[in-house]
Amino acid sequence: MLDLLIKNGKVYTEDGFQDLDIGVVGERIALVGKPDATIGAKTAIDAAGKAVLPGIIDWHTHMREPGLTHKEDFQTGTAAAAASGVTMVCTQVNTDPVPDTVEHYRLQVELGEQKSLIDFNPLACPLAYEGGWVPKLAEQGAAWFKFFQKCAAYPYSTPASTSDTVRILKAFQAVAATGKFVAVHPWDHFFWDEAVRIVENAELPMTLKNWRHHTYTDAEMTGAAYQLYYLAKTAGVRWYALHAWHRGYIDLVRLAKAEGKIDVIASVEMMPSIDAADDIYDPANDTWIPVGHDAAPDADYLWAAVRDGTIDLLGSDHAPHTRDEYRPDDPLHTPAGYGMLDWYGHLLLDYVNKGRLSLERLVEVSSVNGAKAFGFYPRKGSNIPGTDADFTICDMDKEWTIDSKKIYSKCQLSPYHGRKVKGLVTHTIVRGSVIMQDGEVTGSPGFGKFIVPGEI
Ligand SMILES: [Zn+2]
Structure with missing residues (x-):
C-alpha cells in the first residue's frame, strides 16, 4: 500500500524525462515505474500532461530570522517558497545575530525547526575564524560559508561583511581546512561613491531610479571577483562564485574552471540580475514604488552561460x-x-517556455547541481527510489497573470504584479506531504527539517 501515488506524469530521471508513475511510502520514494494496478494508494495525484521535477531548492534566500523578523520569518518565508514549488531553502547569513558561532548557528536551526514549512539549511559566516568557530560550524552542518565584501558604512551592510582583504584571506584559509565552499558577495565601494558623483554631475535628483543602475556594474563586480578568485586560489579553498551575472565575471568563471586550480561553482540570482524590477507594486495602497535596478546584465550572454554549464546554480x-x-x-x-x-518557481518555468533554458537544464541548475556540490545528493535533487519524496509538479502550458491578492511573504509587495507568464507550479510536495496545491499552501510550521550534508 502506497501513501501517495503520482500518476501519468513526465518524470525527471537521470536519463531525461520519462512517462512514469511515482509511489511514495512515508517520506521516501518507494518506486518509480509503472506500478501494478492492484497496488493501492491512500492519495493519488493525476499528473497527466504535467512535469514532475525533483523539488526545487532555492540556494539563495534571506529568511531574516533571527533578528529581522519585521521583514520575514521562517514561517512566512517558507510559505512563500512553497507557493512557487520550492521544497528546500538555504538561508543567508545577514541575520542578527550572524551565524558565526555554534550558539548563533543553532539559534537559527532551532527557529527553522519550529517554524519552517519546508526543509532548510542555514549557511554559516566564517568571519569569527579567530575564535576557532569555522570547523565547528562545518560540523554543525552548514552547507557552505558566506559573507559580504562590504565596508560597514554602506547601505545594507551587515556584521557578516568585511572589505578587509587580509580578513577575507584568513577566512578563506579557515574554510579551506573544512573542505566546504565559500561564497562572497563581490563589492567595491569606490564604484558606489562614483555612482553618487554620476548622478550629481548630471544634476539629477538623488533617487533610487537615477542612482541604482550605476551600482553593481561589470567593472565593479568583476574587479572584485578577480580579487576574490586570487585570494581563494591562495588559500586553496573551494570557491562559490556568487552573483556571476556580468560578462566579465562569467568570463572569469570560465577561466577559473579551465585553470582547475581550485573547485569553482558559480551562480546567478534572479532578483538582482535576471529578473530585476524597476518598480514594485504595493497592493495595500494601489501604488508602484520606484526602486530602480542594478546595472543590467547582457541577458543573452548570461543565459548562454547558464545553458553551456558555466553557471551551475540559480537562486x-x-x-x-x-x-x-x-x-x-x-x-x-x-x-x-x-x-x-x-513567484520564483513559476518564473523559472516561464523562462523555460521563453526558450532561455531547457526543462532538463532547469532541474540541474535549480536542484541537482547544488545538491551534488553541497553534499545533499541523492537525498535531495533526485527522483531516485529510497530518497526524499520532494517534488515540484508543473503545468508547463498554463498561461496566467501574476496577481498580488495573495502574497505569503511578510513583504506584501509584488514586483511582478500584472505580468503574464506561461508555466505554473501546481503542487509542492515535501517528503511525501502535499504542502501546496493549486496556489493554496497547506503545510504546517515545524514540518520543515534541517537537512545536513552527507545524511542519507
Ligand atoms: Zn542575497
Missing part, C-alpha cells in the same frame, strides 16, 4: 523588506532587494 535572492524601508528619494539609506519566493 532567487528573496530579500524582503517592509514598505516603509523603501525610500525612493533616499537611495543611500534604502535596502536592496524584495520578495521573490511567491
